Amino acid sequence: MHRLAASVAGLALFAASAAQAIDLPSMNLPNLIGIGVGATPECSGCKDDMIGVVPGVRYVTESGRLFEWYGPYAQYNFGDLTGFQWGPAINLKLGRSNVSDDVIAKLHDIDTTVEFGGFIGYEYDNLQGIPYRLRFNANVLTNAGQVYDGARLNVGATLWVPLSERFFVGSGIGATWASASYVNTYYGVTDADSAASGLAPFQAGGGNQQVLGWIGVIGQISGHWWGGAGAFMQRLMGDAADSSFVRERGERDQLTYGAGIGYVW
Template sequence: MKKILGIALLAAACAAQAQTSQTVQLVPYPYLPKDVNFSLGAVALYMPKYTGSNERRLAAYPMFDAQWKNGAFFSAVNGLGYNFSKDPSLQYGLRLSLEAARDESRSSKLRGLGDVNTAIETGAFVNYNIDQNYSLASSIRYGSGVDHNGLQISFGGRATTALNSQNRLSASLTANWANTAYMQSYFGVTPSQSAISGYAQYTPSSGISDIKLGATWHWNIDGNWSLITGASVSRLSGDAGKSPFIFQKTPVTIFSAATYRF
């Protein structure tokens, strides 16, 4: 079953490069207007070629989001999962998410490090909505990395304010912890990789891999169309930031998305 659901998620999210969010962002059950709430659109991103790169690339992906009142959700942002709670202040459940691939061919600075393929992660999440403007989020995800034994745990908070009936702003702060297997896959250099790439051998330990600050402007153009624009800046910390092929410890991503609600 996991394999079937994972293939569906990979296909829908353009598996070669797409990545779901570290934490889950769901509309609380009482505020869902329909039994099935669906939107479709596209997002453009200006982002580093890989985490820690000082080179940038422009990418575009389809956006989709489906959330059912029974608790199920399927989203390019949230992944595929189920929220077991009907309490508007508490959300908890299980999900499948994606960790994006890192292709060696994307940058000359990755030469000799090999590819890290897109991974399907199994995990769980817990969110607590303090009120309509403030919320806390956490997640655990397992299955990323070269040997698919990478583990990540994320904690964060979000603040939202409405400017008027059509516009709102939000800010978020998230910290991500990763185990040794994940850190080695994405930031380490093995002896064989060192011999080919020229980078010194590097074996990072588990710890906080990054802290991310984000800001988003959400404009409801009308009852169906929305425009979402924002940016995020991460700070690679601990052993992740000390990796020999990390050239930018504070990578910035800028994005803009247009969606249509059915």
């Protein structure tokens, strides 16, 4: 979760700190630009919410390449629109500072950083019988040691089903593995943190950081205009959930929700 921006983009386009993009159905929605408003925890592990606004873009180039930008996460597909997909990915990982909780605010600040890496995926559009769109996606991101060392791996699957020509419902699941440096940066409590906040010191290790799930709906409002809404739940796992700041002052279950509007062409 990000402190300064909600993880819900227009038309139920989501991008959580895991860089797990909740994408759009490709059927009848070739290109879109939108904006959404949502509520999300101030930081991953925090229990206080904030409101933010984020963009959403889905654009197919003349050469048939797909560019997707959902909140802080963007990727460019050099593969096919259906079938095997691959390409570069970039994510704006916002930091932690000036949070509402007086105790968590005494922990070390975390700088905003840009993460980069790549993704692979596979998309299948079934147009026979009951149509549906199934997509598998995995990406690896790092920030070249600017804030943390190592990397994190995100895997997920999404399913979209049209209930009519103007209405879609979607859902998905995912998980994140992260290096020890990443988990300790965002969930660790140093000796200095402990002295300032009163929380127990905590040295975090790497491993499974979280699992997640989401549900969303989108529908045609009029002409080129579509609207949507959705909710995204992350459950912290391993040392991320065991952190003293999460156990004593935060929550391991992180809910993000919002709605938005977009122009489709």
